[in-house]
Amino acid sequence: MSATVENPVLPAAAEAAPPKRPNTLARLLREPAAAFALVLVVLVIGAALLAPVLSPTDPFDNDLSLAMQPPGSPGLWLGADSQGRNMVTRVLYGLRITLLMGLASVALGGGIGALIGFAAAFYRRIDGLLMRLMDIMLSFPAILFGLALAAIFGPGIQAVVLALSVATIPLMARIVRGSALAVMGLDYIEAARATGMSDTRIILRHVAPNCLSSIFVFATLRFGQVILLGSALSFLGLGAQPPTAELGAMASDGRNFLFFAPHIAVIPCIAIFAVVLAFNVLGDALRDALDPRLRT
Amino acid sequence: MKKWLLTGLMALGVAAPAADALAQAAPRNTLVVLREIDADNYDPPRSTARGAGEVIYMMSDTLVSLDWDQRTVRPGLAESWTVSEDGKTYTFKLRRDVTFCDGKPFTARDVAYTIKRWVDPATRSPIRWRAGPVDDVIAVDDYTVEYKLKEPYGELLYQLTLFFASIVDQQTVEKLGANFGVQGFNGTGPYCWGSWSPRQDFVLTRHPNYRWGPPLYSNPSPQVERVIWRIIPEANTRLAALQSGQGDVTQYIPQFAIAGLRNVPTVKLTRQENYFWDFFMGFKVDKPVVSDPAIRRAVNLGVNRNAVVQATFFGAADPADAYLNPRTIGYDAEAAKMVPSFNADEARRVLDEAGWAPGPDGIRVKNGERASFLLYGLQTSEWRRMSEAMQADLRRIGIDMRVQLWDATVGWGKLATQEFDAFMMSYPYISATDGFSLYFDSTNRPTPNRMNWNDPETDRLLRIAKTGLAEGDRMRAIGEAQRRITAANVWLPIAREQLWIAASQRTEGVRPHGIYGVGLYKGLDIRLTR
Numbered sequence: 001m002s003a004t005v006e007n008p009v010l011p012a013a014a015e016a017a018p019p020k021r022p023n024t025l026a027r028l029l030r031e032p033a034a035a036f037a038l039v040l041v042v043l044v045i046g047a048a049l050l051a052p053v054l055s056p057t058d059p060f061d062n063d064l065s066l067a068m069q070p071p072g073s074p075g076l077w078l079g080a081d082s083q084g085r086n087m088v089t090r091v092l093y094g095l096r097i098t099l100l101m102g103l104a105s106v107a108l109g110g111g112i113g114a115l116i117g118f119a120a121a122f123y124r125r126i127d128g129l130l131m132r133l134m135d136i137m138l139s140f141p142a143i144l145f146g147l148a149l150a151a152i153f154g155p156g157i158q159a160v161v162l163a164l165s166v167a168t169i170p171l172m173a174r175i176v177r178g179s180a181l182a183v184m185g186l187d188y189i190e191a192a193r194a195t196g197m198s199d200t201r202i203i204l205r206h207v208a209p210n211c212l213s214s215i216f217v218f219a220t221l222r223f224g225q226v227i228l229l230g231s232a233l234s235f236l237g238l239g240a241q242p243p244t245a246e247l248g249a250m251a252s253d254g255r256n257f258l259f260f261a262p263h264i265a266v267i268p269c270i271a272i273f274a275v276v277l278a279f280n281v282l283g284d285a286l287r288d289a290l291d292p293r294l295r296t
Numbered sequence: 297m298k299k300w301l302l303t304g305l306m307a308l309g310v311a312a313p314a315a316d317a318l319a320q321a322a323p324r325n326t327l328v329v330l331r332e333i334d335a336d337n338y339d340p341p342r343s344t345a346r347g348a349g350e351v352i353y354m355m356s357d358t359l360v361s362l363d364w365d366q367r368t369v370r371p372g373l374a375e376s377w378t379v380s381e382d383g384k385t386y387t388f389k390l391r392r393d394v395t396f397c398d399g400k401p402f403t404a405r406d407v408a409y410t411i412k413r414w415v416d417p418a419t420r421s422p423i424r425w426r427a428g429p430v431d432d433v434i435a436v437d438d439y440t441v442e443y444k445l446k447e448p449y450g451e452l453l454y455q456l457t458l459f460f461a462s463i464v465d466q467q468t469v470e471k472l473g474a475n476f477g478v479q480g481f482n483g484t485g486p487y488c489w490g491s492w493s494p495r496q497d498f499v500l501t502r503h504p505n506y507r508w509g510p511p512l513y514s515n516p517s518p519q520v521e522r523v524i525w526r527i528i529p530e531a532n533t534r535l536a537a538l539q540s541g542q543g544d545v546t547q548y549i550p551q552f553a554i555a556g557l558r559n560v561p562t563v564k565l566t567r568q569e570n571y572f573w574d575f576f577m578g579f580k581v582d583k584p585v586v587s588d589p590a591i592r593r594a595v596n597l598g599v600n601r602n603a604v605v606q607a608t609f610f611g612a613a614d615p616a617d618a619y620l621n622p623r624t625i626g627y628d629a630e631a632a633k634m635v636p637s638f639n640a641d642e643a644r645r646v647l648d649e650a651g652w653a654p655g656p657d658g659i660r661v662k663n664g665e666r667a668s669f670l671l672y673g674l675q676t677s678e679w680r681r682m683s684e685a686m687q688a689d690l691r692r693i694g695i696d697m698r699v700q701l702w703d704a705t706v707g708w709g710k711l712a713t714q715e716f717d718a719f720m721m722s723y724p725y726i727s728a729t730d731g732f733s734l735y736f737d738s739t740n741r742p743t744p745n746r747m748n749w750n751d752p753e754t755d756r757l758l759r760i761a762k763t764g765l766a767e768g769d770r771m772r773a774i775g776e777a778q779r780r781i782t783a784a785n786v787w788l789p790i791a792r793e794q795l796w797i798a799a800s801q802r803t804e805g806v807r808p809h810g811i812y813g814v815g816l817y818k819g820l821d822i823r824l825t826r
Contacts, residue, residue, distance in 0.1 A: 060687075062685065064604070067607050082681055083685055150703070151706045154710075155675070155702070242687060242701070243699075256552060256677050259552075259553070260552060
């Protein structure tokens, strides 16, 4: 007789697999406030994109007999504004313009600022000149610059976007320059240079990707600030012109009726508050999630 | 419910800061007038701002004054006057008891100097034309002035009631130079220059010798020791200041608050029925799209003035159904009937007949041109609301009105350009000839005749209205001018502002006047009870 002894099979789980690092999104969602902010941002962007579908009425269609109807009136969940336009529609379309204004300003100003930042970090000969130029730009308050532009070109969304873009350039340039300088000191950049890689290739392949997290975090945080500044400029009458719906302009329209119809000012203000808060919390959480020192 | 809520809130606004208000209440025997905006200077011929007029009327006097009806010319510094048969010489007999604030006696030489300075090109007065075609002003003796004209000017006495014609002291003008009305002033008015902190306070002190107030007042002398004109730009803050006792009087009441203020026991509201300050939209008649009379007529038909005015002014203005207020001298009822009333269907029919067919986006098109025009205006909450409401009305008939509102700092400059197709404006006037000469005389292009209205027949009629010797001729001419311009729909009349003055409980004798938009005029009957 022979006895056979089967080789014991080890369960797969028992094999020593390397621990899986949670990705950025998972790390982000671990924080309840960040998760809430992300959901809010997605909802806000979704609502803005789907405004033509979700809006119960035409954004420009008024009915003066309904002017200043309070929230909860028949067919008017959020009431009507001073022109008798549905506030739901106006807020949805207002979100669109406000977000678009923020996006355009951050993209334009951030893009130019990033280019300047990379150039300053990589070409040290022009670093001093570029940074002094950025210092000069930083000394102009965005609101004042917006006022000047509106005086020259006339009030409008373009003037606001231009003012906010210009205000974003030096901030982004400084952030990018700092990050790029840190990356440039690393050995693999030296190695890349030693292999004869071109400047453009080094920036595009090695420096820029390693600065992306800083850029992304700043852009998200800046988005909230830009929306606040843009709304302030519109509140002052420098932004969207009638009949365009924009949250700052809507708040401005409503401030005269605070005694009678507070909803006209309060609702767009709440919308601005929510959007800015969501982007700020998200930016903050992104910074934590992308920081390798905080990874576990 | 809304009314009660508002009243409650306003009452709360009074009660809540009561203790604070007592501490900050306006000083004894000092009238604190709250207003929205300051003026850049207080030199009569150099400023057209209502804010300048408010203070100048109190610091100085005019030869003649205007009664509460805004039609009757009453004595001022001149006790009486005569007009020569050819209408070219006005002889004024002056009061003998008048002195300037510095105690110097007032004489005919001061009148001659003031008028000559006004019309002197070196003064660069923007309203020089209001003095008429001056040939000379002669001090015949100390108390007789001859005002000689190159041609008759039927409007002269009305124009001389305006603050631009306020008598000033030559010595002080020459001493201060360009800073006259900025660093100091010397007039014959019921109050004297105290101090001016631009954009904050203008303090006036009682002129101790003053007893020559115009006969429209019960008192020939001022009743309070000091007047402080205080700037509070924000409407709600101004309202709160009035209710909490930090101010006594204001004419700058936000329209939305007037109905509610009627129910506030601590505030007295009074209205001047004879007040001529109108809002209108004007078309540049030589620009594409709006040069088409059908478009201008359709705009007049397509805008629901009643709804627009109600939504903008909340009952504190009247829809303008004519180019002028019916109480104005020279108002023509026939012309008023020619202003189209709101009728959107008729507007569409007019456009259809003129060949403006609806395009794919609802905006009408004719020969490849869209029925779209650019409107300029000043950035105020009223204009914004008004333009948005009109914009919506016009879109319904297929006209696209693009709106561009400018801050006042650059807006006046923009409104002097040819960049726009239409504009919005509000203005004060004292007669039909005054208003129409300002806006429709071809020599006033490009501003204030921003419509570029260049019609020799209108010019001829306006000339008769101004220079005609017989009143009947003048009235017929200005009536014909009104009918001619109304038929061309050069304007869209929108609203007639109402003049209200809100006063605190401790004030008595506050009565709105409204000359050139100025609510208090000389304020001689105003007194404080505590």
